[in-house]
Amino acid sequence: MHLAPRTTRSRALRRALAAATVALLATAVGCAPQPEDKASAGPSGSAAKSCAKGKLASKTSGKLTIATDEPAYEPWFKDDKPASGKGFESAVAYAVARRLGYDKSAVVWQSVPFNKAFAPGVKTFDFDINQVSISAERKKAVDFSSGYYDVRQAVIALKGGKAAKATSIADLKDLKLGAQVGTTSLDYITDVVKPKQEAAAFAKNDQAKSALQNGQVDAIVVDLPTAFYITSAEVTNAKIVGQFENQGGTPEQFGLVLDKGSALTSCVSGAVDALRKDGTLAKLEKQWLSDAVDAPVLK
């Protein structure tokens, strides 16, 4: 534009541009988002206090929207169908919903990727159930219900492979270990085993399984129920080498994920606590997850 002669046309053009800019800015200001109404912020609503059955301040009134990732893996969900009620987490989700006064027809499932469940925008679900471990650090970003499952991490290796004979954490130090990124399994490798080679971090457990079969890693770390499922149904030439002890004395727990400051957190937590008290959680665990007694503990 810098060689354009100063004609009336270019002047007119510039005026038009300026006008357009001003108009654009005006729209931008006009489009500035309105502050959210305070009804959904903080557990101060009347519904939060009473936890009235079936009348919670949920996303869709009268319905409970529950999210999980897709694909949904066994043994947590059967056949990638969260709505079936089959699989441990599906069963837990429906049990929690029933406690809150929502029967099966009032539950709406939603597919939300693991990462998106923690993004700070407005949540599209009431709670997310996706094998998310509770930690103090994560609590800064989202709300958790109380834990619905005490989880342990386990090591899987191919039978006859380098890692198959390991009996202690020290035996794993020289091996190439892998786990899914964003999981506590990976933290166990880096913080507990502290291997000499950098741990392989996979986007999904599926790729970790492939790498194990291909010999690209010597062993992978997953939670114990997943380990039982993988070794019994998916990678049958692999075995569970052992499980880790809890770190720091407190059991690691899976919790339901809610929006930070969600009005439902206390109600959902209450429901989970009640299910633990009346033995429902233990019953579902027996029904859907193998007992984790026969995996040796790695010291």
Add this chain to the structure above:
Amino acid sequence: MTVTKGESAREGADGKDGLTGAATGDGYAPSERRLERERHKRARARRATAIAALSTLVTAVVLYLVVVNAPGWPRTKETFFSAQYAREALPKVLEGLWLNVRLLAVCGVAVLVLGMLIAIARTLRGPVFFPLRVLAAAYTDFFRGLPLIINLMIVVLGVPALRLQGVTVDPVLLGGTALTLTYSAYVAEVFRAGIESIHPSQRAAARSLGLTNRQALRYVVLPQAVRRQVPPLLNDLVSLQKDTGLVSIGGAVDAVRAADIIVGRSLNYTPYIVAGLVFVALTIPMTRFTDWVTARMDRQRAQGGSL
């Protein structure tokens, strides 16, 4: 951004009024009209600069206010711009970036060589080379069309499943191979376009001077073609640099995966921002270099330097 100030300098010496052209030595004094015109031009330039500055300022202020007054800003700030997590992530991300840089160096060279070979194969003349031309065309069609992520999946996770003796299972080497396959197809097309953009008279002239087909290609066509193709080639190089991160599919920890690991543990997204900025910082020198090369070649061309 071209600042309009330059205009007065460029247009100051126009000889339209017939006075500037008169070399009257020390007796020369610019006419009142000319002085008036220059004053006017300076005033216009100042005004233009002022308007540009003001509109930039207004835009910046509006954007700032829209972002900072958004209802979700405090939480967004904590989630995406946390100094604590930025400090934690930076060393890990840089460690991962070393893998990206190494991959870029090795794959970049491999891609240039392979791409050039394929481009030459596609532009060979003579019926005897027909199968070679077909193969090269099939290769570029296939690998340009195949989504890179699927290519990586197949190579990184599929090839080791074959359990071939002596074939590596290292995810980084395999990932580099997959990147090279895809990008050499892109680059081959860039080179081919360059070769075909050289006017046939160049080849004809070379042949008439007694050069063989191969010599004509080597000394006349390729030097011109490659020079023309530098900007799009650097484009592909910058693109390759960002795609090196995809080798993390096999578990290798690059800059983005290093950020992933911290994000997964903390549910805080700042490490992604850090990784993004690190990549941008790496790309900027390359972009400037591209611009410089382009400008230099434009100058050459303006002097009839395309021969």
